[in-house]
Amino acid sequence: MTITVIIPAHNEESGLPATLHSIKTQSVPPEKIIVVDDGSTDRTGEVARSYDGVTVLRPPRNLGSKARAQNHALPHCGTDLVLAVDADTVLAPDYIERIKPAFDDPAVGVAAGNVQTRFTRTPWERGRSTEYLFGFHWHRPIQQLANSPVVCSGCCSAFRLTTLTAFGGFPERTIVEDMDFTWSQQLEGRKAVYVSDAMAWAADPETLTYLRKQVWRWMAGFMQNVRLHLPRLITRKPMLATWIIVALLEIILAPFWWATPLILTFAMHKPISGTLVWWAGGEFLLTVPALLYAAKRRRLPVRQVLFNLPFVYLNKAVNLYYAWKALVIELILVPLRLSHSLTIYEKGR
Template sequence: MKTLTVIVPAHNEEHGLPATLRSIAAQTVPPERVIVVDDGSTDATGEVAAAYGATVLRPPRNLGSKARAQNFALPHCDTDLVLAVDADTVLAPDYVERIKPAFDDPDVGVAAGNVQTRFARTPWERGRSTEYLFGFHWHRPIQQLANSPMVCSGCCSVFRRTTLTAFGGFPERTIVEDMDFTWSQQLDGRKAVYVAAAMAWAADPETLVYLRKQVWRWMAGFMQNVRLHLPRLLTRKPLLATWILVALLEILLAPLWWATPVILACTAHEPVARTMGWWAGSELLLTVPTLLYAARRRRLPVRQVLFNLPFVYLNKAVNLYYAWKAMVVELIMVPLRLSSGLLIYEKGR
């Protein structure tokens, strides 16, 4: 049986950390060691971690990113596998048990499970819950069947330690280390795996302020990885490159799709109400069947899932704005040396 160490990077996480550590302690297949990196916290993060029996590491100063904090802990890991868990993420009791068998295949370098939202209290959390339900029950299974996942979620990814250390640790060259490593592994001929049965719940931004920070980091990181990896992916991993190109095309065409009711009303001389009805019907046809399937799989109340659906359009508007901003900054301004891109890691909650 492969051994496993858990790394939890934490900066001012005294309130969220207990639930994370309790979920790790409750694993049906417990880890050999839990390391919490108290990365320059000004609260009681380190004391909380020690109270739950974790090994606490304190860098001499705040390292400034999750990847750097994880790399600070990596030399202290000597197990076969390393599980990186965000300090506000809760794992299902059988998460480790479910995900370990993926590494029976020696070609697997990284694996992650199904991530859903822990809370659905604010409009932004409700919108994110819809995004996750759809994405992890539509996009991820298709990508896994094609052996080309877009990303192994950084809040709960498991890494083969020897592969991770040979790579140089968690990548720090982009602002999103999880996507960078996922694409790099596939470029190197290894596998990234999505394990649908391994469940985790992440705490997502509850306010627009934090949502904007998180989405800007995600979108900028995506474009950084496009700039870094896409040329090689086109020849060495064409199916993964296809998902990326489809995502870019969706970003480019999204404003046109959102404006379609008005365009049709103006060009076809149809009432706006009718064109809006056609547009809304198309949206529902594309999303509701997957959400109903996801609700059944997750044993969620269908009424609640459908109630949360309208809120996803608030999140989509934020996503689109920062996707376009990231595309301009990272794919145009950075190559032209008009910008250095996003370099500062800001927490999303």
């Protein structure tokens, strides 16, 4: 099968070289590489053109979202598959080699690999590294076994071109096109696939400012897709609907879990020391075994993985705030026409 790599890029001159190098050195090289220089004001286009075999497309104006930039490149593909890669994501040398076989099954419409963090320099990156280790070595494999992946990550997803174009291209109706397409494909009876051994490393927000922008977009997009798809998923794809409902319940119940030590101490007059030990023990059992397994799979130093663990609670606090904000706005206020859905795409770094 032939494959085209599409890289949407807006002011990505610093991260783009590593991305392009990782694509140019694939064990199974792509037939085409297209960089969409989406209204950049830096040297993004110049950097992309300096690589042999890279086609650079520049729309007449900034298109305003990753999905629109990707759709701008679709007419120029002409291959069996399309691999969408973020301009700050680095692929393992055998990523294409490992992702292609997923499409030997004609029912597969989209597939994506295992995403980990490129850098762990700041508290926010360290927290994200823990989230990714847990999610991609616990949640994703279980969802794959149940044939119900919740999302094929947009930073490194491969698509069957005929299926993608028949759908109308990358969906622009929600702020997170990857989740929208993943759910839509499964609603149409096609498969979304997680390929655990296809590795990619994404550059994540290194500051709280960028983390807030990214998480707000992710959470608002999740709730937009819940509003758009969940009723049909319950009847057509109940296992996927179950994962989504569990995620919603986790968001709703998380404040109560976090407040449990205070509730037990002040409302039920339990000793605070015992309460904290019980709560911390529960957190330990829910997270550490999966992280140790992930560290073994990725051959990471256990000490480094455990050192990063406390930082995940900073990220969890940000996640929870924006999850609740998105729930209220996208699932309550928007249907009541008391607020507007998020449509402005802001970069997360």
